[in-house]
Amino acid sequence: MKLEVYADRMSQPSRAGIIFCKVNGIDYTELKVDISKREHLTPEFAEINPMKQLPAIVDGKFKLFESHSILIYLACAFPGVADHWYPADLFKRSKIHSVLYWHHSNLRRAAAAEAEKLLFSSLSKIESFWLKGDGPFLLGGNQPSIADLSLVCELMQLEVLDEKDRDRFFGPYKKVQQWIKHTRNATSPHFDNVHIILMKVKEKLTNKPLMEANHGGARDIEKRWRSRM
Amino acid sequence: MKLEVYADRMSQPSRAGIIFCKVNGIDYTELKVDISKREHLTPEFAEINPMKQLPAIVDGKFKLFESHSILIYLACAFPGVADHWYPADLFKRSKIHSVLYWHHSNLRRAAAAEAEKLLFSSLSKIESFWLKGDGPFLLGGNQPSIADLSLVCELMQLEVLDEKDRDRFFGPYKKVQQWIKHTRNATSPHFDNVHIILMKVKEKLTNKPLMEANHGGARDIEKRWRSRM
The missing domain is CATH 1.20.1050.10 (Glutathione S-transferase Yfyf (Class Pi); Chain A, domain 2)
Known part of the structure; x- marks a missing residue:
């Protein structure tokens, strides 16, 4: 059974886990648990993580939460993760x-x-x-x-x-x-891709039109970063 | 060179480290850094731990802080620690x-x-x-x-x-x-031995005319404790 990652990309520890999987070519299924809809507080998710926090993973019969613990586990359990x-x-x-x-x-x-x-x-x-x-x-x-x-x-x-x-x-x-x-x-390019959702929220907060829809989120972020650094 | 453990037994993570060494027969030198005298804030101690927190260890050329990190290191580095x-x-x-x-x-x-x-x-x-x-x-x-x-x-x-x-x-x-x-x-008996200092403070607090307890109770005492950590 494929590794399952329960995450909401709005949460920073969730994003770290997802980027780690992507960068290291770990095959996984991402299951969105929408914090804004309070999905992490449902009895269904409590079966996955009784602490009702994100991220959490299920690897076969093994369940784990706390993002640092997850990163360490992934680094150890999957072959091909660079030392x-x-x-x-x-x-x-x-x-x-x-x-x-x-x-x-x-x-x-x-x-x-x-x-x-x-x-x-x-x-x-x-x-x-x-x-x-x-x-x-x-x-x-x-x-x-x-x-x-x-x-x-x-x-x-x-x-x-x-x-x-x-x-x-x-x-x-x-x-x-x-x-x-x-x-x-x-x-790269996973870092930017996984942060697209955050950039969208930022756009909303600053009442600017969503550029992502037209030009692709990652490229938009790229521009921002280049202008900054 | 023997393992050096910089600790104040008034701090709970310090005590965990000391008990761990004792229970597992790890040979070490305990160096008291008196928090109540603000010794953890001196330039000398900053050489050991720039974060100015306890506990910290020096094992040969290797310096380490953060109590959980220290416990993991000790468990891995010293032979004879039970699995x-x-x-x-x-x-x-x-x-x-x-x-x-x-x-x-x-x-x-x-x-x-x-x-x-x-x-x-x-x-x-x-x-x-x-x-x-x-x-x-x-x-x-x-x-x-x-x-x-x-x-x-x-x-x-x-x-x-x-x-x-x-x-x-x-x-x-x-x-x-x-x-x-x-x-x-x-x-046992290391757990109790290492907690003696805490029990002594408790005795002092309870034998006093409960100044603390009358003016803010448990929270006040707890606050006093934490301010020393």
Whole structure:
């Protein structure tokens, strides 16, 4: 039976899971659970994830939730996932766990609570600590790990903010900006495709006409990114 | 060079790390970083952990922080740690990751934010979901994993509350109560030894003319505790 991924692309951890599957050629079925329709709170979905959160996966008889746990499982369970995503080396792997838990205690809470102070402090720590190595990715990596994917997907949620606010948040953090760009490129074209839904919401919020319908979402995002970076 | 564990036994993740080392016969040096004296904020400690949080470890040239990440590392790096603490089996291991990330997103935040509602909801989920299996430990295990140790150490922080408040929190959750006892027994005598400092503080608090209790009660005490973490 094919891997089932229960997700809503409006949610950043859902997107990280989907991008991971696509980038690594993991064959899966995406089952949309519409959070805006409260589908994640139904008894049917509680059978999949009793915590009623997204994403969740079913792989044969095995059910799993919590996005980081899912990313680690996928990296281990499916052949062909490159080692850089979740290195076999214990020291490298431990550092990735360290980022992922740090993410949960800091960045993810910051976004959820819209606590600007915590967000700035988190961005500052990414800039000055996690990105202080030689490579363009977290922990000095030359290629992305699941930690890069997860954190960048989290930060993409800020894309719905207007230009002024985005610049206020990201402006001081040049390495963070570059890192987002590198992660996006390393997971192209899936990264943009999976974020189309977010860009559509952004369009609605800013009352601009939907360009995606005419020109294709990914290309529209491409333009935005080029104009920004 | 011997493993160095930087910890303050007043902090629950520190205690989890120390108990884990002791139970598994890992030879280590415990270096006290006194949070009440703000020693975790010194430039010296920032060399060990730039995030200025406890616990942190140094193993030879390898530095690591975030308590769950440390527990996983210790389970993998030191020979003689029984498999049940962090099973090699991918499915079992993934479920443990799932608990640990859930812990960070829920239980740990509940304690930090003094959010009674989230605490009750977390205890309820431990009782009805994580402890629903046949065995006395999380995920139906017959022996504890690092997830049991981490979560029970978190809940022990509530031990400083007075009897009435503790009963109010734990009273409805019989399985949780049993599970705490089982985890304590499985890690005896280290569990109690490492919690002595907490019990001493509790004694001080209860022997005082209940200044705290009269002016804000359990929440106030909890707040005091958390401010030291």
